[in-house]
Amino acid sequence: GAKWTYDGPQGQDHWSERYPYCGGALQSPIDFESDLLRFDPTLRPIEVQNYKLSPNEQLTLGNNGHSVQLSLSPMMSISSLHNRYTAAQLHFHWGSASRPAGSEHTVNNKQYAAELHVVHYNSDKYPNISTAVDKSDGLAVLGVLVEVGMFNPAFEHILKFINGIKYRDQKVKVPGFNIRALLPTRLDEYYRYDGSLTTPPCYPSVLWTVFRNPITISRKQFLTLATALYSSNAQDSAPMPLNNNYRKTQPVDSRLILVSFKE
Numbered sequence: 418g419a420k421w422t423y424d425g426p427q428g429q430d431h432w433s434e435r436y437p438y439c440g441g442a443l444q445s446p447i448d449f450e451s452d453l454l455r456f457d458p459t460l461r462p463i464e465v466q467n468y469k470l471s472p473n474e475q476l477t478l479g480n481n482g483h484s485v486q487l488s489l490s491p492m493m494s495i496s497s498l499h500n501r502y503t504a505a506q507l508h509f510h511w512g513s514a515s516r517p518a519g520s521e522h523t524v525n526n527k528q529y530a531a532e533l534h535v536v537h538y539n540s541d542k543y544p545n546i547s548t549a550v551d552k553s554d555g556l557a558v559l560g561v562l563v564e565v566g567m568f569n570p571a572f573e574h575i576l577k578f579i580n581g582i583k584y585r586d587q588k589v590k591v592p593g594f595n596i597r598a599l600l601p602t603r604l605d606e607y608y609r610y611d612g613s614l615t616t617p618p619c620y621p622s623v624l625w626t627v628f629r630n631p632i633t634i635s636r637k638q639f640l641t642l643a644t645a646l647y648s649s650n651a652q653d654s655a656p657m658p659l660n661n662n663y664r665k666t667q668p669v670d671s672r673l674i675l676v677s678f679k680e
């Protein structure tokens with residue numbers, strides 16, 4: 418992708434110089450501060466389709482210099498929203514070995530170790546994600562907060578291949594697995610708000626659903642994620658570790674943050 422980073426001269430405080438939307442309204446991520454939350458009884462449990470992929474299905478796991486991303490089957494979708502949103506990819510944001518705090522969304526300013534995003538586009542209205550990415554009703558992202566705790570077997574389907582994509586633009590083929598196992602048990606408790614891509618070009622095109630309950634990965638799994646990858650190419654003389662790839666929380670302004678749960 419284009420040259421932007423999370424820190425330094427092309428870091429997030431400078432994104433708006435080249436990507437105007439990054440300095441605009443409806444930006445993500447945000448802090449879910451208790452006083453700003455409003456219970457909405459019309460928020461239905463999230464329903465996903467075809468998330469249980471066959472191991473015969475081949476997915477592409479890649480290092481795009483900003484994150485580790487996994488391509489997803491176009492059979493996968495969210496079916497409980499007003500339009501059908503078809504899955505495109507999932508990726509992660511994380512902290513570092515010395516600071517296991519790298520989630521993008523925070524809860525009363527508590528930052529979790531990492532965050533998983535499953536990116537979908539409105540396939541009722543748009544033919545592909547590239548067309549949908551800058552439309553106000555274009556994208557729906559499911560966010561899952563990740564904390565260090567119990568070992569997570571589902572996470573191994575990604576971590577066991579991570580040494581094949583250590584450097585930017587490296588890709589490997591991996592067998593499909595049950596992506597539903599990466600989501601929390603309860604899909605009925607979540608935060609909901611209108612926001613944006615959390616990377617340039619920061620289009621305000623995302624219907625955000627962040628589940629209330631985190632998933633866990635073990636400390637060893639977290640350290641693997643936080644130390645395995647570089648944002649630089651394999652041939653670069655100075656390897657740049659890929660970590661702390663999270664955007665700081667953005668102003669909520671007059672936005673409503675809805676919740677599907679009470680207390």
Ligand SMILES: NS(=O)(=O)c1c(F)c(F)c(S(=O)(=O)CCO)c(N[C@H]2CCCc3ccccc32)c1F
Pocket residue numbers: 418481483484486505506508534536546547550558613614615616617618
């Ligand atoms: N946090 S976030 O806002 O969900 C988020 C990221 F943080 C993130 F790094 C990516 S990226 O890996 O593509 C690198 C920079 O765009 C995306 N890509 C999305 C939106 C851009 C176009 C596109 C095209 C195909 C598949 C996915 C995507 C992203 F949506």
Ligand SMILES: [Zn+2]
Pocket residue numbers: 508509510534615
């Ligand atoms: Zn993301």
